[in-house]
Amino acid sequence: SCCRAAADAPAEVIQSGRDLERPAPPTGDDRDDPENVRNVSLEISYSEELAPIEEEHSGRSWALPASPSCQSVGWRKMMTMRHMEIDFEILRGIPLHRALQQPELWTSPHEIRRTNRAAQVWDLSTRVSSLDIFLSHSWKSKGRWKVLALMMQTGWLHGLLGWSVGLAVMLCLRAFGMVSDTWKNLDFIVAGRHITADLSIWTVISAEVFMVLGLCLSPYMPLKTQMCFLDVACIHQDELDMFERGLYSIGGCLSVAKELRVLYSPEYLSSLWCWFELVGFRKANPEGKLVFAPLFIERSAAICALIEFCFAVLINVVLGYADIRTRQANTILYYLALFFLPLVFVVHTMRCSYREKGRLILDLTTFDVDKLVCTSDFDRAFILSAISAWYGSKEALRDFVRSELRAELLGLLPSPHLPSAYAALILSSLLAWNCDMALNFYKGGATWEELLRHMLSFFSFFTSWFWCAFNGIFYLSDKTSSPGGNRLLDWSKTLAVAGVMFLWSFVGFTLCVTLARSTAVVGLVVYVIFSMALPLFILDAFKGCRFACCRKGMKRQADIT
Numbered sequence: 001s002c003c004r005a006a007a008d009a010p011a012e013v014i015q016s017g018r019d020l021e022r023p024a025p026p027t028g029d030d031r032d033d034p035e036n037v038r039n040v041s042l043e044i045s046y047s048e049e050l051a052p053i054e055e056e057h058s059g060r061s062w063a064l065p066a067s068p069s070c071q072s073v074g075w076r077k078m079m080t081m082r083h084m085e086i087d088f089e090i091l092r093g094i095p096l097h098r099a100l101q102q103p104e105l106w107t108s109p110h111e112i113r114r115t116n117r118a119a120q121v122w123d124l125s126t127r128v129s130s131l132d133i134f135l136s137h138s139w140k141s142k143g144r145w146k147v148l149a150l151m152m153q154t155g156w157l158h159g160l161l162g163w164s165v166g167l168a169v170m171l172c173l174r175a176f177g178m179v180s181d182t183w184k185n186l187d188f189i190v191a192g193r194h195i196t197a198d199l200s201i202w203t204v205i206s207a208e209v210f211m212v213l214g215l216c217l218s219p220y221m222p223l224k225t226q227m228c229f230l231d232v233a234c235i236h237q238d239e240l241d242m243f244e245r246g247l248y249s250i251g252g253c254l255s256v257a258k259e260l261r262v263l264y265s266p267e268y269l270s271s272l273w274c275w276f277e278l279v280g281f282r283k284a285n286p287e288g289k290l291v292f293a294p295l296f297i298e299r300s301a302a303i304c305a306l307i308e309f310c311f312a313v314l315i316n317v318v319l320g321y322a323d324i325r326t327r328q329a330n331t332i333l334y335y336l337a338l339f340f341l342p343l344v345f346v347v348h349t350m351r352c353s354y355r356e357k358g359r360l361i362l363d364l365t366t367f368d369v370d371k372l373v374c375t376s377d378f379d380r381a382f383i384l385s386a387i388s389a390w391y392g393s394k395e396a397l398r399d400f401v402r403s404e405l406r407a408e409l410l411g412l413l414p415s416p417h418l419p420s421a422y423a424a425l426i427l428s429s430l431l432a433w434n435c436d437m438a439l440n441f442y443k444g445g446a447t448w449e450e451l452l453r454h455m456l457s458f459f460s461f462f463t464s465w466f467w468c469a470f471n472g473i474f475y476l477s478d479k480t481s482s483p484g485g486n487r488l489l490d491w492s493k494t495l496a497v498a499g500v501m502f503l504w505s506f507v508g509f510t511l512c513v514t515l516a517r518s519t520a521v522v523g524l525v526v527y528v529i530f531s532m533a534l535p536l537f538i539l540d541a542f543k544g545c546r547f548a549c550c551r552k553g554m555k556r557q558a559d560i561t
Contacts, residue, residue, distance in 0.1 A: 074248035074382055083386040084284050086252035090245055092234040093128040093227035100150060100219035106143030109232050118238030125233045133228040134257035136277045141265035141295065149263060149298040154226075155218025156421040162214020163207050163428050170206035171439055183320035189517045190441055190450045197444030199320050203436035204312045208429050228261075229253045248382065254281045259289040266356050269363040272372040276383045279397065282405070283390050292412035294360070296353035301422040303349055304470060305429070307342045312429040314338050335509060340502045347473055347501070348494040354481035357413065364406040369394045418474050423467050430462045453524060457516040460531035465508030468534050469501050476500070 077083055099105055102124065104112060112121050137146060152159075173179040181198035188195050234253070235246035250273075254260070260281040268274050281288060318327070318334055327334065369387070374380040384394070391397040418426075438455050446454075476497045483490040508531070515524050 073245045074378065077248055077251075078382050078385050081385070081389050083248075083382070083389070084251040084255045084280065085249070086255055087245065087249040088127075088129065090242065090249060091128055091253065091256065092125040092229075093131050094125040094230055094233045095222075096133065096150065096154065096226045096228045097219040097222035098124060099228065099230050099233065100147060100154075103143075103147070105230060105232055106147050108139055108143075109237050112232065113237055116238075118236065121233050122236050122238075125230075128227055129256070130227075131229050131253060131257040132226040133259045133261050134254055134277070134281065135228050135230050135261055135263065136268075136274060136281075137263040138265055138267040138271055138274060140267035141263075145265070145295040145299055146263050148302060149293060149295050151215055151218060152298045152301065152422065152425075153293065154222070155215045156425060157223065158214040158218035158221065159211045159425055160214070160428070162217070163211035163432070166210025166213075167203065167207040167432050167435060169210075170203045171435065174200060174203065174436075174439060175443075182316070186319065187324040188441070188444075189324070190446055191453050192517065192519045193446075193450065195441055195444045195446055195450075197440040197446075199316055199440055200436065201313055201316045203439075204309070204316070204429055204432045207432035208309050211425070211428055229257065250277065251280050251284070251386070255284040257281065257285070257288065259291060260285075261291040261293060264292060264294040264356075264360065266359045269360070269367075270373050272369070272374040272380060272383050275369075275372060276386065279390070279401075279405070280386065290408070290412065292409050294356060294413065296356050297419075298422070300350050300353050300474070301418070301426060304346060304473075305426045307346050308426055309429040311338055311342060312433040315433060331513070332506075335506060336502075339505065340498065343473075343502055344494060344498045347477060347498045348491070350473060350477035351481050351490075351494060351497070354478045355483075357478060358481055361406075361410065364409065365402060367398055367401040369397060418467075418471050423470065426470060427462055427466060430466065431459070434458045434462065454516050456524065456528055457512045460528045461508050461512035464531035464534045465505055465512075469505045472501055472504065473497065 077085060102121075104115075104117065105121065105124075112118055170179065174181070179200070179202055181200045182202070183199040185196055186199050188197055231250075236242035254277060260277070262268070262278065282290065315338065318338065322330075322334075369384070374383070387394060387397050391400060434455060437458070438451050441451055441454060480493045480497055484493060511527055515527050518524075
């Protein structure tokens with residue numbers, strides 16, 4: 001994720017380049033005594049197998065030399081094998097919440113240079129002695145997905161607090177008649193009794209708008225300050241000497257970072273610099289925290305939350321325009337239209353997203369240093385000299401990546417179950433609908449027992465059956481992500497997964513509606529207990545499947561080796 005590679009982010013061209021022969025590293029006392037460092041000239045070899053490099057389009061009048069002089073920082077560090085040396089004079093960090101406040105930081109260094117904003121961006125960072133987080137990413141991936149991922153990772157609690165405020169405010173306004181209801185005098189059945197109540201869509205809309213507002217405002221109201229390294233802000237983009245000094249001090253930044261957070265996208269593992277950050281952190285901090293965060297997880301969760309919001313609004317539209325007899329006669333049809341059709345879209349989108357995980361596994365399984373993209377011949381020599389010092393050879397690194405690192409990274413993936421924080425964000429619109437319906441029935445004359453029955457029935461359904469359904473969608477989308485060779489088979493997999501999840505949720509919905517309308521106490525208690533136990537059972541089953549898959553993968557790797 002270095003800034004040299006990002007200079008051409010708007011239009012990157014991959015071409016064959018010239019491979020730089022790496023000088024032999026100094027040994028013994030030569031490594032520690034600068035006066036004994038040998039003057040080795042850079043020799044460009046025109047070998048038959050040329051390593052790929054990235055062509056730069058920085059838009060600036062200057063460019064970092066492909067072969068720095070013997071007095072350059074990069075050359076001295078390579079010759080003395082001090083790739084991980086800490087340069088405290090230029091070690092800088094930027095608070096994560098401040099970085100999220102600046103959209104320009106997530107465009108590209110090329111754009112910052114083009115608009116002459118390098119000095120202002122540099123001033124956003126400050127000198128530090130240590131880092132909480134080192135953000136490792138590829139500039140080839142879209143900046144908006146990185147912002148969304150980091151905002152959801154750090155601001156989900158703000159979102160839920162905003163949701164609570166929006167829900168409470170609108171319920172109070174509706175309770176005191178300060179907001180008019182959308183539909184009047186609708187018939188419902190609660191605990192065996194007909195109730196006439198009004199209906200409104202404003203509670204669900206208010207809660208979700210405040211939730212999004214809470215997420216967007218989270219960078220301005222951080223719960224804690226996390227100092228992070230973001231290359232575009234912590235490496236000066238406009239002064240050549242500072243740029244070179246910061247670029248070849250990335251290893252030192254990794255040494256003082258408590259956590260390496262990898263914002264994974266399919267382009268990430270094609271970059272030699274990204275690999276330098278990944279293996280360099282693990283070498284410098286064997287006990288350091290490594291967080292592997294694929295960008296498609298938050299993107300998929302956001303799509304699911306949007307679909308559930310539309311589902312909650314459409315439920316009110318159906319209840320408002322269809323009378324009670326029509327609703328009872330066409331329950332299956334309404335549920336099919338409101339839930340199954342959007343579910344097909346969600347499943348297909350998530351299956352496409354989980355193909356990035358398949359790409360990750362393939363890249364780790366077939367890892368080869370010589371196939372990685374680098375920005376210049378000298379950068380390649382700089383990184384390969386570090387690899388030689390750390391692992392002995394490129395072949396040793398290849399074996400490490402394909403076995404130990406592969407197992408570690410795959411174990412860090414949040415699949416197969418949905419993170420609990422994101423599940424709360426997804427289900428928030430349905431829970432707001434449930435609270436709104438309780439207020440409607442209360443204003444319509446329902447007793448506390450009837451309100452409790454209705455709320456418990458739907459609360460159990462949403463938080464258990466729906467939660468399990470979305471976990472199942474994530475799990476099955478992962479397992480069926482392969483397109484299968486043709487569109488017919490691809491869409492058949494989508495329809496099969498959507499069908500299974502639809503049947504599961506429809507069973508829970510049927511039981512929920514039946515118990516909410518009846519007066520049976522024992523049936524309600526059994527349903528609530530069973531529903532509350534479902535998430536524990538499902539999550540344990542997913543963990544068991546994951547453990548079995550990991551063992552199977554390790555056995556396959558052992559057979560190969």
